[in-house]
Structure formats: structure tokens, C-alpha cells
Amino acid sequence: MDYYLYNACSQVDEKIKLNYCYYNNDINNEIPSINIKASDNYNIKLMKLHGSMNWLMCNNCGRVITDYKNNISLSSLTDKKRIKRINIFT
Numbered sequence: 001m002d003y004y005l006y007n008a009c010s011q012v013d014e015k016i017k018l019n020y021c022y023y024n025n026d027i028n029n030e031i032p033s034i035n036i037k038a039s040d041n042y043n044i045k046l047m048k049l050h051g052s053m054n055w056l057m058c059n060n061c062g063r064v065i066t067d068y069k070n071n072i073s074l075s076s077l078t079d080k081k082r083i084k085r086i087n088i089f090t
Helices: 002-012 072-078 080-089
Strands: 016-019 042-045 055-057 064-066
Touching (some): 002 016, 055 072
Parallel strands (some): 016 042
């Protein structure tokens, strides 16, 4: 659902962003959710109480890392290089 909403927003207007309603660190350097309105963009709020397939939590700092284009939770289970790349944010 995240992927399709992200693509639909990007096709309609670059100023419409997907908002998870918490502070997230995006792998692709998207604007963090809490800064969307402050940076003069529109937002579509999407609250997921139990997480998502495109979220990872850093074991060191507890930050949630997102990727709007890929399911990083699934790929982190099988791809060790992907895990090392994500640890750069810590």
C-alpha cells in the first residue's frame, strides 16, 4: 500500500508526500514525516500501528528506517550487504 500511495502522490504532484505520523529516517533521503508540513508540502497520513514491510528499526539507536520503494524488512533477512548499508544511519 505504501509503494502505491507513494507512486500516486509522486505522479500527481511532487509536493504531496506520504506521512507516517512519526519521525522516520528514509533511505532515499525523503523528507521525514514530521517535517512535511513545515517544508511547505502536502501530506497524506498513513498510520500503521504494527509496522510495515518497508520499515526497519535500528538496534543501536531505536530509530525507524523506511524505504518507500522497497520492502526492506524482507530483504534484510536474506541480504547481508543491505543490512550493512542500513547501519550507516546509526
